[in-house]
Structures are given as structure tokens and as C-alpha cells.
Amino acid sequence: MDLLTEPDTLSGYPFLDPVKEERFDPTVHLNYVPPEKKITMQDLLLSQSATATPIAGTVPFPLLSPRGVRAYRKALFQQDVIEKCASSPFPGTLVLRDAVKHSQFIRDFWTHPETMKIVSDASGVPLEVVMPTEIGHTNIQTEGATIAEMVGNLKVEPSVEKLELSLEERAYDPLKDETSIIPWHYDSYPYVCVLMLSETDGMVGGETYIKKGNGEAQKVEGPQIGHAVMLQGGEVQHLAARAKGVAERITTITSYCAQIRNIYDSSYTTNIRPYADLGSLYPEWTRYRLRKLRDEITHYLDKAEHESNFSFQREELQSVITQQIEYLQRTSRQMVSPEYQEQILKKYGKAAYYDVFRIWETVQDLPEFETLASSTDQERGWMPESVYWMDLQKSIETIRMKKPLQSTFGTHPWSKSRKYYMGDELLRQGLNEVFLDWLGSSGLWDVYSKHRVSNEFK
Template structure:
């Protein structure tokens, strides 16, 4: 079954405000004139990832397509059901496909799917319906209603006066970059621009090259999109300045090909997404992928004549799928527990957890507190994370690669591996903060 058939259970009201998606009218695809390969960025590329790290912006929507998309987004039904505001001046719309047939039909149309797949060089599948068209809106206003009232179907070309500081803005040194260096939760991403960008500065993406230098990738203009292998390449999104509104909409993908490593996590979305729809979609897509992997294996196994090789292959498949299922399960953290930890330590600490851990690791009393915490196992003594920790320690000891939210790598054996490392490896930031607080390390961190 096509995962997007899931959408059929939603019934879209026939909204008079919404256009019917027509690829001939709304699409205007021109292939990207440049693709950055992993090789030219000096990044390791495995056989299980795309050799393309990202593309320059390319046209995807026509002018009519942009207007139709904006009209669909700004419907009362969508704003009322999908909007949240993490801070004044910013609106986030999620799950718009459940209220807008146009947005669903645009992203899932075979032509759109073919274009994004061609651009990044692998056949793609939307990771799950809840990740179609995650939309970030920067607009004037303090409340959702006020911000929504400032949105018009016609993109505004109005610019804002740039201060000398704005003009001197360097996203690589300025700490206010919109998202600091990071890996995405999903393997591939398409970012589509729905606002005018004339007069805007910033808004570009930087990819960290293998030699540590930053490769600039221009941000997309109105109706243009960029593709990025965001789960595999470390990148930074620069803040955009000088425009009155900025609307970008993002869809995340994974490879459709069997036997290709799926680096997805839901760490970044867990704190704010509606887990009542996120978790079932996550579980279904993961189980479907498992089923596809098993079907592919069984088909291929018929061709293998060497029994020794056959046995090796089956062991390897089972090991991989055990890891895959374990991650599928571990990522679905009890939402009440997540919210409890967020209210105790704050949302910034959740997203900042890897950096906090790095800082704390260099403090004089770190070794003592972390070692005692792990040796005594007072924190959640019966939790399966202790088994996960042991497994990772063994894997590292034998120099085997470890999969983590930061990609797959062979970890350095020179420093000890603690529960904090294990929980962050798994992208379980709230569980990490819980362990961190219990070990006394949070208190030590707060003192500095």
C-alpha cells in the first residue's frame, strides 16, 4: 500500500477558497544547474546514501502555483487547525495536508515526486504525511490571529530598512543563526520558498565540508526549491533579514530503495508535534519499510547459491533490522514524560543538549560524577537504556561504526563512553536531560 493512501482517511471539505492542483498550471520545474556532490565537499559517501549532498535552488512552482499554495495555506481551516507560534513574529503550520487537498496533491503528485527525486539523485518517498509541507512563517504580529491577518495571497515585495549590523551580518560568526550547525531528523529535505526574496540578506544554507570549511548554498527565490541530504551533511541555516514576510515550506523524504540506510529520527519534532498523529504515522512507515526490506531480501535470497554467504547475509539483515526496530520503538517517548522534562529544564536545553554535554565533558569534576552515575545505576535501574549502553560500548571496543543522530561513525576509544553519550546518540534528548539532572551534572552545568 502506498503510505500516502493514509491520507484517504481524512476527508477534505470542498473549500471554495482552494484551487484544484494542476501540474500543467502550478508546476514550473527546471532541473538544478548545479548539484554539490559528497565527493567535491570532501565528505564520505557510502553506498547507502546519495552521492549528491545538495542542489542549488531550482524553479519548482509557477507564479500561479505560488499563489495557489499561499491561498491553500491561509485558509481559515488551515490556520485554525495547524498553526502554532513558538515566539512572536513566527508562525509554524504543521499537518496542513490534513486540511488542504491542494497541498497534499502538489507534494504527492507523481511529477513532483519525480522532480525532487531527480534533483537529489535517488528515488524518494515522503517520510510520513505529517512531514509534508512543514511551514515556517516570519510575519509581523504577536498573536496567531494578528499574524494571520497580515498574510495575503499575493507575495509582498515590501522590504525592511537594514541596519548597519544587519548588513554586516555573518551567519558563520553570528550566534543568532536560525539553526546552528546540525543534522536533520530525516535523510532528505526539500525547502520551497513562498515569499519574495528581493532585498533580503541571509537565508542561505552552509554545508560543512570534510576539511571543516563552509560551502555556501544560496537560499531559494520565490517559487524555487533546494534539495539537501540534510540527515547526512552537517549544515547551518542563516537568518533572513530585510523582508517583511518570509514563508518557507519544507517536506522531508527518505530513499524509496530497499537496502538503503534510513537515518530518520523524530528528535527535533517530538517536543512540539502532535504525538497522537506523529507516533502512529512513524510506527506505520517504519513497519512498512521493514516489510519492504524483508520482501526485497527474500526475492534476492533466491538468487544466492553459496550457503555460507546466505547465512552471512541473513545474520546481517537480522542485526540491521533489530537496530532499526529498536530505534523505532525508542523514539516514541511517552509524551507526558517529554513534556514534564521540557517544563523542568526548558525547551532550549532540549535542543542544546549536545552542546551542553560537550561543555560539561571538559569540567574538572565531570569524570567523577558521570562515572559514579553509571557505576551505581540509581537512575532508572530497570530501563533498557542500560542494555543499549552496554551494546554500544562493545561496538566501540571492536572499532565498529555506530549509528547516531549525527550520522554513522567509528567512535574514538580515547574517552569513556557514558550514558549521556548513549542517550544523545539515540536522539533521546529528554531522557538525556533526566539522566543528566539525576547524575548531578545539570547542577554543575548551572553553576558555570
């Protein structure tokens, strides 16, 4: 739901706090205490790939002072921010995106050198913000069926209201419950900082679970109000448990990449394309990726021109060039045509877009799977001139050479005994829209839909 679908809300929100936002002051608004523990890739029994740096995440640590929390909430709940940034994917959930473009406080807080030093120190690696549109993405759980109703429940002063919980809700287990606010996933960008802006006393759930190398889930307690956690979410698979027992839950998230040359940048736009303004996202994405490319090339050139002991190695240069070619290709592939995306989402729905991995797992167990997938890939009647066919052949050759594949779900060797299909390739690249299109063209979507309907009536 968008604000434009609610004309009555455009006349204003008289219940919003009319006081102007504060000017960010790190000596007043910050209350940083280093995290007591940092979780390493080794702790999680995960091997470190070219994508990863050693620190996988942190336990919660204090970041904002009480005044800082209220100043941030005041900045969020300005009428200008609500009118220009609010959307609601479903009742009870409010999303504020691009608030940084309408709030000086939010922009100054996340980009201030002191804040940048804090998140870098907590992560054990120098970080830089990915791009403006990924600063302060805010998710709000609160009561209400419309944007106006949800906004009406929000105040600058954090709510301390507790909700009565049933015995079933108190026994909530996010590892067994399919209603987790965000199921098992990898983030679109290498690092995230998740900051809590609500009181958590009485809250059940709200934790993050990280999947270890042995398949077990390690719990990281959710942050208290004013606290934050850092997570290398682009490299570790994690789950965000739904919060119960509180009237509101407000988290705000900023995404980063490592400011280190020769560290593979595992960014994708997959998770955000369906709800982002692509007219704004794609130019920012292009500038971000080209700056990274420029820095990588400059890093190599500086060594070649200024290091006295530099020795030209043809193999090293060829490796650098190959990496940058692949980087540019990934950059291009992530900019799916807005018209094409709109067409696919209208046909299959956003729910299917975000559920592609479960759909693919279900499809693989159907008796028609191998026949339909093989014939579609062999005949190439679907998008016959697409560059995706070249991508598929390159991945098949990578598998034949027993090398790992880089993907939206980490860097892993192909471990299945069956053939590698176009469906696998499109999911590897995070092209969920294109995957649904291929699935429909192959006939597998119809088979899946019939299977789903038959199971519902059992």
C-alpha cells in the same frame, strides 16, 4: 503559544482570503527546471556511509510557477488551516504543521507523480515521502507578537516590502552569529525539499551552509520565490541563516527517504517530538517504519525465491536479520512516553532540549564532569532497569572493535580519548529528554546551572 491560548482568535480571521483553494494541475502550477548543479558527498569531502546516497544536495532550482506560488499560499492561508495547524514558538515566528490534512491542493502538489519524479530526479535517487505529518511543514517569519497579529500580516499575494537594514545587519555573518534561525544540525529524516514561497529581493541571509569533511562551511544560496533546494540533511551537517531585510519569509518543507532496498534509513523523531502531536506522530511513524521493514524482508525473500542464481549465504542472512532487529529497536526508542516528555520539558524547558549538544560540550569542560558521570554510570541508580544500559554496553563494545556508531549526527567512529558515558549514548540516539533526565540525576545539571549563572555575572 497555541491557538487555544487565544480565545478571541477562534471567532475567525476576517482578514483571510475567503476564496477557496485551487485544484492542483502540474501543467499550470509547476515550472520545473533541473538544478544546474548537484553537490556530491565527494564534493564536500565526506565519506559515503551505508546511510548516504551520492548526492548531498542541489543548488536552487525552479519548481513552482508564479500561479503555483499563489495557489499554495492561498491553500495555506485558509481559515481552516490556520485554526487547526498554527502555533508560535516565539514572537515573529509562525509554524503551520499538518496543513496537508486540511488542504487538497497541498496534498496533491507534494504527492503527485510529477512532483515525486522531480524531487527524485533532482536528488539522483528515487524518493518516497516519509509520512503525512512531514508533508509541507511550513515556517513563517513575519511581524507580530500573537498568532492573530502574524496571520493578519499574511496575504496570498507575496509581500514585496523591504525593511531598512542597519550597517550591523548588512554585515550579518551567520557563521559568527548565534542567532541563526537553525544552528548546526542534522535533519530528522534523510532528504528534505525546501520550497520558498516569499519574495527574496532585498533579503540578507537566508542561505544554507553545509559543513565539509575538512571543517569548512560551504554556502548554498537560498532559493528565490518558487524555487526549491534538495538536501540530504540527515547525513550532512548544515545551518540555516536567519533572513533579514524582508517583511516575510515563508518556506515549506517535505521530508523523504530513499526508495531503495538495503539503504540504511537514518530517520529520527528527535527534532519534532516537542512540538508534534504525538498521538498523531507515533502511529504514522510506526506505519512508516513497519512498511520499510516489510519491504526489506520482501526484497530478500524475492531474491531467495525467484532468482535462479541465488545462493544461500548464512552470513548474509544473519546480517539482514541483525539490521532489521536494530531497525525495530531504533523505531521503538524514538517513541518516548508523552507523559514522560511533558514532565522533562516542563522541568528543563524546550530551549534546553534543543541546546543539548552545547550543554554537553560545556559540561565536559567542568572539573566535576568525570567524577559525576563515572559514578552515575557505575552505580546505575538512574533508571536501573532501563534498556538504555544495554544500549550503552553495546556501543562501548562497538567502540572497542573500532567500528563507527550510527547516530542522529551522522555515522562516525568515536574519536574522544575519554570514556563513553550514558550521556553520549542518549545523544547518539536522539533522546534529548532522557539525556536531560540523566544529566539531572547525575548532578551535572546543577553544576552546569551554577556555572552558567556565574558566567552571566562576570
